[in-house]
Amino acid sequence: xxxxxxxxxxxxxxxxxxxxxxxxxxxxxxxxxxxxxxxxxxxxxxxxxxxxxxxxxxxxxxxxxxxxxxxxxxxxxxxxxxxxxxxxxxxxxxxxxxxxxxxxxxxxxxxxxxxxxxxxxxxxxxxxxxxxxxxxxxxxxxxxxxxxxxxxxxxxxxxxxxxxxxxxxxxxxxxxxxxxxxxxxxxxxxxxxxxxxxxxxxxxxxxxxxxxxxxxxxxxxxxxxxxxxxxxxxxxxxxxxxxxxxxxxxxxxxxxxxxxxxxxxxxxxxxxxxxxxxxxxxxxxxxxxxxxxxxxxxxxxxxxxxxxxxxxxxxxxxxxxxxxxxxxxxxxxxxxxxxxxxxx
Amino acid sequence: xxxxxxxxxxxxxxxxxxxxxxxxxxxxxxxxxxxxxxxxxxxxxxxxxxxxxxxxxxxxxxxxxxxxxxxxxxxxxxxxxxxxxxxxxxxxxxxxxxxxxxxxxxxxxxxxxxxxxxxxxxxxxxxxxxxxxxxxxxxxxxxxxxxxxxxxxxxxxxxxxxxxxxxxxxxxxxxxxxxxxxxxxxxxxxxxxxxxxxxxxxxxxxxxxxxxxxxxxxxxxxxxxxxxxxxxxxxxxxxxxxxxxxxxxxxxxxxxxxxxxxxxxxxxxxxxxxxxxxxxxxxxxxxxxxxxxxxxxxxxxxxxxxxxxxxxxxxxxxxxxxxxxxxxxxxxxxxxxxxxxxxxxxxxxx
Numbered sequence: 001x002x003x004x005x006x007x008x009x010x011x012x013x014x015x016x017x018x019x020x021x022x023x024x025x026x027x028x029x030x031x032x033x034x035x036x037x038x039x040x041x042x043x044x045x046x047x048x049x050x051x052x053x054x055x056x057x058x059x060x061x062x063x064x065x066x067x068x069x070x071x072x073x074x075x076x077x078x079x080x081x082x083x084x085x086x087x088x089x090x091x092x093x094x095x096x097x098x099x100x101x102x103x104x105x106x107x108x109x110x111x112x113x114x115x116x117x118x119x120x121x122x123x124x125x126x127x128x129x130x131x132x133x134x135x136x137x138x139x140x141x142x143x144x145x146x147x148x149x150x151x152x153x154x155x156x157x158x159x160x161x162x163x164x165x166x167x168x169x170x171x172x173x174x175x176x177x178x179x180x181x182x183x184x185x186x187x188x189x190x191x192x193x194x195x196x197x198x199x200x201x202x203x204x205x206x207x208x209x210x211x212x213x214x215x216x217x218x219x220x221x222x223x224x225x226x227x228x229x230x231x232x233x234x235x236x237x238x239x240x241x242x243x244x245x246x247x248x249x250x251x252x253x254x255x256x257x258x259x260x261x262x263x264x265x266x267x268x269x270x271x272x273x274x275x276x277x278x279x280x281x282x283x284x285x286x287x288x289x290x291x292x293x294x295x296x297x298x299x300x301x302x303x304x305x306x307x308x309x310x311x312x313x314x315x316x317x318x319x320x321x322x323x324x325x326x327x328x329x330x331x332x333x334x335x336x337x338x339x340x341x342x343x344x
Numbered sequence: 345x346x347x348x349x350x351x352x353x354x355x356x357x358x359x360x361x362x363x364x365x366x367x368x369x370x371x372x373x374x375x376x377x378x379x380x381x382x383x384x385x386x387x388x389x390x391x392x393x394x395x396x397x398x399x400x401x402x403x404x405x406x407x408x409x410x411x412x413x414x415x416x417x418x419x420x421x422x423x424x425x426x427x428x429x430x431x432x433x434x435x436x437x438x439x440x441x442x443x444x445x446x447x448x449x450x451x452x453x454x455x456x457x458x459x460x461x462x463x464x465x466x467x468x469x470x471x472x473x474x475x476x477x478x479x480x481x482x483x484x485x486x487x488x489x490x491x492x493x494x495x496x497x498x499x500x501x502x503x504x505x506x507x508x509x510x511x512x513x514x515x516x517x518x519x520x521x522x523x524x525x526x527x528x529x530x531x532x533x534x535x536x537x538x539x540x541x542x543x544x545x546x547x548x549x550x551x552x553x554x555x556x557x558x559x560x561x562x563x564x565x566x567x568x569x570x571x572x573x574x575x576x577x578x579x580x581x582x583x584x585x586x587x588x589x590x591x592x593x594x595x596x597x598x599x600x601x602x603x604x605x606x607x608x609x610x611x612x613x614x615x616x617x618x619x620x621x622x623x624x625x626x627x628x629x630x631x632x633x634x635x636x637x638x639x640x641x642x643x644x645x646x647x648x649x650x651x652x653x654x655x656x657x658x659x660x661x662x663x664x665x666x667x668x669x670x671x672x673x674x675x676x677x678x679x680x681x682x683x684x685x686x687x688x689x690x691x692x693x694x
Contacts, residue, residue: 159514159518166623167682167685170677174670174678191543325526
């Protein structure tokens with residue numbers, strides 16, 4: 001075994017990732033209870049048991065749990081996982097710790113398309129929305145990805161992305177003001193990202209995408225590890241760097257677009273989850289980071305959504321507001337650290 | 345040393361510096377822009393559900409309206425809105441020009457330093473939680489100023505180590521802006537009655553701006569604009585770099601803090617009236633720099649005039665194409681973001 005040449009790729013995985021993964025799964029399991037029980041009305045454990053397993057209970061709480069809270073929880077779980085994975089894919093393949101769908105313009109491109117479809121009531125089938133969102137996300141992401149060839153500085157790339165985001169947000173706002181002015185719900189959805197009122201229809205729309213994309217993302221681990229070594233090294237180890245990078249960008253755009261199509265651009269989960277995962281694991285080995293980032297993304301999004309529902313109840317906040325409030329400062333700290341280490 | 349060097353042919357001590365073509369252009373350009381503003385304002389007032397010809401507008405402005413209701417349309421609605429646009433544009437442009445000069449950073453502007461977002465958050469908090477401010481009114485710019493100063497100073501200090509890297513200031517400002525905008529969203533959503541206005545605050549709009557807004561704004565412009573123009577020499581010194589400026593006997597930190605405060609004052613008071621209109625404070629100064637060069641004594645007045653023209657033009661587009669349903673900030677972002685991209689890419693080539 002050529003251990004020296006490919007230290008990360010061949011290294012055995014220790015007990016730590018399994019422990020971390022197990023704890024996160026436990027956390028997700030525990031989050032199910034507040035997600036299904038809290039809100040209005042607050043249910044007891046007994047009532048929940050009756051509703052879920054005996055198919056009984058009073059009619060209204062039963063409906064609330066099965067038709068509102070369950071799909072919302074499920075959507076939070078899978079959307080969070082998709083965002084966490086997309087973050088790892090983008091950061092590792094671009095070798096840029098600031099890369100994320102919101103800083104590459106992918107989210108806002110997708111949300112501009114979805115906003116146009118919704119607000120102008122364009123006659124596209126409901127199931128087609130993620131495809132169109134994907135096209136929008138890819139087009140705006142492509143500008144940034146093309147810019148990558150000339151731009152190596154991570155901060156500059158992020159600035160290009162945020163300029164495109166600003167542009168597309170202006171497009172979204174124009175669409176909303178032209179189509180349905182003062183429609184606050186539409187606004188939440190396409191500018192801030194929200195999980196409110198997502199029923200099974202939405203879950204059904206998004207799960208086929210994620211069932212395809214999430215395993216594919218997990219399969220990219222080895223390539224990501226090679227890409228981390230730098231383009232020349234990866235090419236030398238037999239990876240078609242450009243083609244792989246393009247495929248990975250496409251895959252992450254697919255993950256993000258399907259989420260944006262139903263939840264709007266939920267910011268910073270995709271940035272936060274991979275960094276936290278690397279920090280907890282103490283490694284950047286993609287084989288470990290990918291699954292842990294997916295679990296962390298789910299946990300973060302479900303917790304943020306709980307906060308969004310309950311913190312200022314009865315008023316409900318869009319979940320994107322909370323993820324920005326938490327994720328933004330973390331990104332500032334990261335940026336500061338990156339600049340400092342670049343100086344040394 | 346031989347004597348011959350001593351008697352070397354003397355050069356005239358102060359050879360007359362050939363007049364800078366940019367300097368010669370300054371006055372005609374300034375006058376041309378001012379004229380353009382006046383012409384555009386007249387056309388602008390003519391736009392709307394009842395469209396008026398330029399002749400009718402002028403007649404109404406000099407109080408000899410063709411129809412009596414023209415006077416109301418012109419004087420009570422469209423003229424004050426146009427004046428607010430001009431004043432806000434001038435203030436934002438001036439603030440952008442000052443920020444760019446003192447930080448020696450081409451990407452500095454009120455919105456990209458987070459100052460606008462801070463002013464919006466403060467205004468929104470004030471409106472929601474301080475009852476006397478709920479209706480707006482003349483105290484609001486003070487609150488906005490406090491927010492703008494706090495955020496501007498934060499971004500400035502966060503970015504201090506990396507003064508060599510202009511991108512860092514912009515990225516810090518954008519991130520902090522995103523965080524603050526989330527804060528504003530929370531306040532606005534919590535205050536459901538005003539929730540529909542979230543967008544108008546975050547992106548900036550001139551809809552429904554009348555004399556009461558103008559009356560709140562003009563004292564700030566009256567203080568801020570002359571103060572800024574008067575400090576142009578100081579800004580020039582800072583633009584030479586810290587070492588040279590110190591060598592010229594300038595207390596660099598104090599001068600920069602003073603100018604920074606003036607810029608924040610101009611931007612915050614404008615934002616308190618119309619919301620965070622973006623990108624205009626970035627583009628205006630850049631165009632002016634192309635026209636009249638780097639000298640702040642020419643750059644500052646030119647930026648004020650050019651940016652006022654730009655904002656009036658943007659609102660003209662709003663009125664002409666979308667019949668006023670679009671917030672003007674959307675137009676400035678649509679026009680300004682590509683320009684911002686161009687600036688980032690141009691620096692790559694350099």
